[in-house]
Amino acid sequence: MFWPSSILLFTAYIVSGQNRSFTIDYDNNTFLKDGEPFRYISGSIHYSRIPPIYWKDRLMKMYVAGLNAIQIYIPWNFHEPVKGVYNFTGAHDVEGFIKLAQDVGLVVILRSGPYICGEWEFGGLPAWMLKEDPTIQVRTSDPTYLQFVGGWYDVLYPKIKPLLYVNGGPIITVQIENEYGSYFACDYNYLRFLREKAVELLGTDVILFSTDGSGAHNLQCGSLEGVYTTVDFGPTGQKCRKAFFLQRQWEPRGPLVNSELYTGWLDHWGKNHSVTHIDVVAKSLDLILSMGANVNMYMFEGGTNFGYWNGANYPPYQSVPTSYDYDAPLTEAGDITDKYIALRQIISKYNPVPKMPIPPSTPKHAYGKVSMVFDGTVQDILTRFSPPLPVNKSQLPLTMEQIGSYYGYILYRHVILVNLTTASILSVPGVRDRANVMVNGRPLGVLERGGETDVNITGTKGQYLDILVENQGRIGFGSGMLNNSKGIISNVLLNGSIVEGWEIYPLPLEDLLRVNLSMATGISPSIYVGNFSFQGTAEDTYLDMTNFSKGQVFINGFNLGRYWPSLGPQIRLYVPKSALLAAPSINYVMLFETENVLCPSKQICAVEFMDTPLINATVPAGSSEEEGQEITFLRR
């Protein structure tokens, strides 16, 4: 029986005057919940990666697995994608998600950043900071950065405070930063700012903690007085004793905590899908629980990087796919796995698991093939946006941030000044991250950061040189976070001379009106459209992109994510039923294909909705080669 959060919160509020507390008992090395020993068995789930219609489904499955806690991130950029414009509704309703967790019977471990890593775009940091100050030193006591962080917490923490356990909510602990000891800056003044902001706005009745990899240097730079030190480590068997021994160097007394026991691992485009054997995870969980330690399994439910929200790692630059399945106990679609069953069995040795039946996996439906009709090239669509695209004119290329377009794609146009009768070398060393080069819509080559950044071009005076650039995801880990601008970040050269005179177009594809240029010609990066309808209620499905190469897919205006089946390992995209419309509505599919259509007819090519996932295709041999030295020029 799940009590609505309003009743629970009210009840808890009434009770709150009677010792509702969550504290640390240093004498007995345990947490105390309302004065009673409490050991959490937690799982990570990211609300920003789960369709809201499935939040309760996933939380219930985690509860039935025997978890008594969940661990969540709050991605700052998910809530403030544009400076001063906040979103806490729908998929962004973090308060609603936290209350739902309480309804289900779970307490919440909150990791409120400002940096969260998590293979999320820019580790959760908003890209608009790079517009405000391109030299900003993120994750340090840089005054500009701290001003932005302080402003964010002035908005966020007043929403969080009523949800603290002491105030009747489920939030038992709050994390400061994220694996800060792995960052080069080691700036204690920054950590002190975050601690004091949390105390100022949340009060002193909540446990603040830090998480760091289990290395002495990590803990040295990631730990702070007044913030409880925890460690994270993978399913490393007996090595967990070493990790906890290290934690004891910083916390001689108090609960042992592994804040991230990896149940699987992240993927990168061009690398084979990561898997972690069930037995390896189960044995490690068993050992940790046998030691009386607290544990959070990262991830318990991975989910999806919808839209452009995936992050990247560096060096070399490697972006993360749309699927964040993580080989977790619950699949990207929330399905029960053998790993789920095995871990539930381990947990049951230490905590009674709920006697209720395990909720079933959701039904999947194969809606079949949908013909996608060529509907216009990227050149055709420039006039088809609502509101109309702003044209940014500049002598030298501007970055995405400089024109206030932070995610997805951007088009740089230069009118060729002289006839290029012989092949001329176009160099774009500052491409961030991948570019399609065209002259008058004719594709001439693809450029990649850390890879090929030169291309031979020909053309005549007056023709358009177009460079379509994709932001494949801002780096979310390590020093690569410091120069995370996107678009073209340095000068473009033609036969060694700087190219001047650019028109720069953002491409907010979700604002694209129906193009209806099906009689258009051309094969450059293009729009393909298709539609289908179905009887009955919508069900989850998987969109197979085999016949296309690389791009972005939108269903009924919902930005489903990136596809790149020509590279892999992900071939099919998870489509939650909430993206679909049952008859009599018609479902519209739109693709922005930047490479090649693999169908015999370039005009008509099908995608297929199937009932099984495919995220572990073998990547093309050699496609995961290390990239060359990355060149980052400063602008002229």
Ligand SMILES: CCCC/N=C1\SC[C@@H]2[C@H](O)[C@H](O)[C@@H](O)CN12
């Ligand atoms: C050796 C690289 C350590 C970087 N830390 C990682 S990679 C996967 C996970 C998630 O990003 C998680 O958000 C990090 O806290 C820890 N971690």
